[in-house]
Amino acid sequence: MTRWLLAWALLAGLVVGAVLTVEPRSDAASIFGAERSGADLLDTVEGRGLTIAIVSPDRAARNQVALEIAEALRNDPMIADVAAGPAAPSAEVLDWLWQHRFRLTPPGAEDLTPDAMAARLLDAQAALTRAEGLVIAPYLLRDPTGSFQRLLSKLSSPGQGVQQSGGVWQARDGSAALIFARLADRPYDIAATGDLTVRIRGMAAQSDLRAIVIGPRAVAADISRQTERAAVWASGLAGALLLGWLCLVLRRPQAVLVCLLPLAIGFAAAALTVQLAFSSVHVLALGFGGALMGLAIDYPLHLLSHPREVRQRARRLVLLGAGTTAIAFLSLTGAGLPAFAEIGVFVATGLLSAALTTRLLLSDTVAPVRPLRFERLLWHLPYKPLLAAILAGLGISLVVTFETGDDRLVALPGAVEDDLHALRSMLTLPSGRYRLTVEGASAEEVLQRQRALLPVLDQMRVDEVIGGFQMLGQVLAPVSQQQDLALPDRGTFVAIAEQALRNADMAPDFAEALGADYLAAIQAPVVVPDDLRQLGVTRGLAARLGPGGAGWIEAVALYDTALPDKLANYLAEASVPGVSFLDTRQSLSSDLAELKARVLQWLAIGAVLAFGFLALVSARPRDSIAIALSCAGALGLTMLVLLIATGPLGVFQIMALILVVGIGVDYGIFLTLGGEERVDAARSCGLCAVSTLLAFGVMAFSSAPVLAEIGLTVSLGVIAMLGLHLAHPRLGSVPR
Amino acid sequence: MIAYREEIFHPGLLTPVIATGLLREARNGWLVREQTTPVVETTRLGETFLSVEGAAGPNLLPIPDSLRPTITAMRALVRGDTLALRKAFALELSDAPEGWRLDLTQPGADRLAILGCGDVVRAFEIAPVEGARRVLHFGDAG
Numbered sequence: 055m056t057r058w059l060l061a062w063a064l065l066a067g068l069v070v071g072a073v074l075t076v077e078p079r080s081d082a083a084s085i086f087g088a089e090r091s092g093a094d095l096l097d098t099v100e101g102r103g104l105t106i107a108i109v110s111p112d113r114a115a116r117n118q119v120a121l122e123i124a125e126a127l128r129n130d131p132m133i134a135d136v137a138a139g140p141a142a143p144s145a146e147v148l149d150w151l152w153q154h155r156f157r158l159t160p161p162g163a164e165d166l167t168p169d170a171m172a173a174r175l176l177d178a179q180a181a182l183t184r185a186e187g188l189v190i191a192p193y194l195l196r197d198p199t200g201s202f203q204r205l206l207s208k209l210s211s212p213g214q215g216v217q218q219s220g221g222v223w224q225a226r227d228g229s230a231a232l233i234f235a236r237l238a239d240r241p242y243d244i245a246a247t248g249d250l251t252v253r254i255r256g257m258a259a260q261s262d263l264r265a266i267v268i269g270p271r272a273v274a275a276d277i278s279r280q281t282e283r284a285a286v287w288a289s290g291l292a293g294a295l296l297l298g299w300l301c302l303v304l305r306r307p308q309a310v311l312v313c314l315l316p317l318a319i320g321f322a323a324a325a326l327t328v329q330l331a332f333s334s335v336h337v338l339a340l341g342f343g344g345a346l347m348g349l350a351i352d353y354p355l356h357l358l359s360h361p362r363e364v365r366q367r368a369r370r371l372v373l374l375g376a377g378t379t380a381i382a383f384l385s386l387t388g389a390g391l392p393a394f395a396e397i398g399v400f401v402a403t404g405l406l407s408a409a410l411t412t413r414l415l416l417s418d419t420v421a422p423v424r425p426l427r428f429e430r431l432l433w434h435l436p437y438k439p440l441l442a443a444i445l446a447g448l449g450i451s452l453v454v455t456f457e458t459g460d461d462r463l464v465a466l467p468g469a470v471e472d473d474l475h476a477l478r479s480m481l482t483l484p485s486g487r488y489r490l491t492v493e494g495a496s497a498e499e500v501l502q503r504q505r506a507l508l509p510v511l512d513q514m515r516v517d518e519v520i521g522g523f524q525m526l527g528q529v530l531a532p533v534s535q536q537q538d539l540a541l542p543d544r545g546t547f548v549a550i551a552e553q554a555l556r557n558a559d560m561a562p563d564f565a566e567a568l569g570a571d572y573l574a575a576i577q578a579p580v581v582v583p584d585d586l587r588q589l590g591v592t593r594g595l596a597a598r599l600g601p602g603g604a605g606w607i608e609a610v611a612l613y614d615t616a617l618p619d620k621l622a623n624y625l626a627e628a629s630v631p632g633v634s635f636l637d638t639r640q641s642l643s644s645d646l647a648e649l650k651a652r653v654l655q656w657l658a659i660g661a662v663l664a665f666g667f668l669a670l671v672s673a674r675p676r677d678s679i680a681i682a683l684s685c686a687g688a689l690g691l692t693m694l695v696l697l698i699a700t701g702p703l704g705v706f707q708i709m710a711l712i713l714v715v716g717i718g719v720d721y722g723i724f725l726t727l728g729g730e731e732r733v734d735a736a737r738s739c740g741l742c743a744v745s746t747l748l749a750f751g752v753m754a755f756s757s758a759p760v761l762a763e764i765g766l767t768v769s770l771g772v773i774a775m776l777g778l779h780l781a782h783p784r785l786g787s788v789p790r
Numbered sequence: 791m792i793a794y795r796e797e798i799f800h801p802g803l804l805t806p807v808i809a810t811g812l813l814r815e816a817r818n819g820w821l822v823r824e825q826t827t828p829v830v831e832t833t834r835l836g837e838t839f840l841s842v843e844g845a846a847g848p849n850l851l852p853i854p855d856s857l858r859p860t861i862t863a864m865r866a867l868v869r870g871d872t873l874a875l876r877k878a879f880a881l882e883l884s885d886a887p888e889g890w891r892l893d894l895t896q897p898g899a900d901r902l903a904i905l906g907c908g909d910v911v912r913a914f915e916i917a918p919v920e921g922a923r924r925v926l927h928f929g930d931a932g
Contacts, residue, residue: 139852140851140852141852143854144854144855144856145854145855145856145898148854175802179802179803179807180828180829182798182800182807182922183796183798183807183809183825183828183829183831184829184831184842184844185823185831185833185840185842185844185851188857188860189854189856189857191922192800192918192922195800195802195922196802220839221836221838221839221852555802559804560802560803560804561801561802561803561804563801564802567801567802568802
């Protein structure tokens with residue numbers, strides 16, 4: 055009774071400590087390393103972009119809902135900018151643009167001839183009687199250089215094939231109203247972003263309309279939510295099945311508690327230890343480490359499957375198994391990736407805590423479980439060491455040879471892919487895969503480099519290598535270029551203007567007024583990105599350029615990137631400094647491949663250390679080698695089957711294989727080092743294997759790719775481990 | 791439906807630009823300007839947007855805040871809705887060479903005035919601080 059009270063008190067203390075102190079985090083740098091630039095795309099301006107389509111054949115209904123949603127989002131702290139349609143520039147904005155027109159779109163020499171200016175004056179005169187003339191014609195009459203007209207054209211184009219109707223942006227196929235938004239510049243929060251997309255869809259659903267919400271953060275949140283839902287469903291079902299199974303075989307609530315309590319204590323202790331060691335706990339350590347911790351349920355099952363008289367020896371073997379697996383996992387701390395180091399510490403601490411708790415709780419007085427006759431599964435396998443070595447060599451060499459199979463994880467879920475496909479028919483989306491960035495030590499340097507890049511991108515558009523592009527440098531020149539305006543002085547301009555007015559049959563005296571406006575435009579202060587961030591019409595464009603990378607960075611939006619190889623060639627030939635082109639999917643794949651190599655390398659080191667520890671502590675090096683060989687053989691077999699069934703292995707499958715090895719080590723220890731109790735060992739290993747299969751078998755059918763791959767890997771691995779460890783090369787050693 | 795003849799004055803012009811057409815109110819309450827000369831163009835003015843159908847094809851433009859008082863006054867004129875004028879503007883009636891002049895004042899808006907003689911409204915004048923001054927003469931589309 056005292057032991058039970060102690061265990062419950064320990065659990066309560068650990069849980070309270072963990073709840074009060076554990077700070078989960080989900081940064082990608084902890085997984086891929088801080089130097090991997092492609093890892094944190096969600097924290098960029100384009101990563102915060104959000105496109106919402108309100109789908110309905112009823113234009114009035116969809117416009118109404120779009121306007122209501124835009125209005126609601128305008129007051130949402132999650133949103134920085136939102137627009138459901140074109141906004142009329144205020145008089146102040148028009149005046150500011152008028153004042154700075156030469157800074158933003160300076161006239162060229164060809165614009166300053168009497169004929170060109172006369173033509174523009176006549177156009178402006180004609181515009182007086184048109185609707186748009188009500189607002190801008192007076193400005194146009196005062197700027198015969200055409201600079202203001204060009205600036206307004208540049209800023210007013212919605213682009214992306216978007217039309218407008220009833221004041222609301224419309225899909226080019228006329229199927230939806232569109233809203234463009236940008237999330238506030240705050241750290242990516244899966245829950246908050248997920249709630250926002252749910253709110254948006256809910257607002258549309260209230261009017262029986264469908265909302266498509268697409269944006270890097272929104273999609274990531276959707277995938278996380280789907281994974282979370284799948285995980286809750288899988289863990290609930292697996293938990294219920296496992297509990298039912300334990301109740302069936304253990305038959306006593308006390309025995310069931312004995313199995314679950316060490317697991318709970320191990321999990322809480324692991325979370326607390328990682329928090330203390332790393333000041334926070336990565337969600338990967340919590341989720342993946344938690345799943346790997348499932349191994350801990352085997353410890354009490356092993357002990358309960360052994361009769362009281364041999365339990366002392368079984369307890370020692372449990373500790374030996376936990377210690378061996380813990381050493382293998384601790385090797386991950388050498389990989390230099392915080393999240394994986396945390397997984398290593400999490401699992402090692404958790405397993406050791408669970409093993410010690412099992413030892414504390416399971417006294418010899420606790421009755422053994424009803425024996426299930428798994429000893430019948432013991433079988434004879436001639437040349438087992440040779441076969442195991444061949445399987446191990448084949449499996450491991452193939453996994454190392456094949457590229458990573460993480461493309462399956464990078465692929466978008468079907469529903470998101472469908473939404474994206476629908477949205478692509480509505481407007482031209484900027485490429486989410488190809489990322490062209492311009493970096494510089496200052497905003498000025500980025501703009502200078504963009505000016506050098508501009509003709510290259512224009513040429514690519516002409517050559518149909520890209521459909522289009524958008525960057526701040528299209529509107530804003532660097533300060534050095536703005537200050538270097540090669541324009542005639544006021545007197546010369548007035549003379550040209552006077553001639554232009556005569557040519558257009560207008561009042562020559564007006565040239566003096568034009569000269570005053572011209573002088574004011576020449577003398578206007580230079581424009582910097584911060585100026586454009588203050589204006590509604592340019593805010594979105596200016597926000598593209600911000601601190602990051604080597605100082606300042608802007609990602610150029612690329613449209614219709616059908617020929618990425620040619621695009622890369624054009625950029626390479628231009629060799630503009632600070633410009634880099636990245637295929638984010640390829641980059642992520644190579645990041646994952648490097649991650650896989652690093653994890654494999656450290657796991658190999660861990661395996662050597664772990665089996666060295668086993669040989670040393672058990673003082674039976676030959677048996678330890680036999681266990682290692684069986685584990686390696688089963689691992690190789692699992693890898694082979696997975697390669698055939700699912701293709702190249704991904705990082706998460708490799709991580710799941712560590713759990714398989716951990717389980718296999720325990721089976722091997724009991725079946726090889728268990729001495730005369732081979733029948734008891736077979737029963738305990740069989741019992742544990744069924745428990746593991748129940749939990750991970752359910753996961754294998756999950757709709758979330760990550761969970762399904764882990765579930766399938768562990769299920770196949772456990773079968774292979776049990777099969778190979780139950781096999782014995784000598785016929786006489788199989789009980790009849 | 792009201793015929794109009796619009797004269798647009800600007801310091802750069804030797805003679806005013808002339809436009810003619812019809813003004814009417816659509817069923818949905820939008821003000822419709824059907825211009826017939828110098829170019830055919832129909833403009834429908836809503837609360838926040840104006841749609842244009844002309845030689846360049848249909849277009850929809852947002853109405854800047856600065857233009858809204860002008861449109862409010864024109865819509866009230868076409869409807870004959872004096873109450874709307876009273877609600878939106880400070881009114882000041884004065885004598886004019888050809889009858890009377892009613893100045894419509896609203897902070898931040900262009901200078902607007904209705905000109906008339908007896909019980910007949912003759913013209914509507916829009917005089918921005920800078921830019922083109924416009925006078926719409928009613929009942930004079932020819």
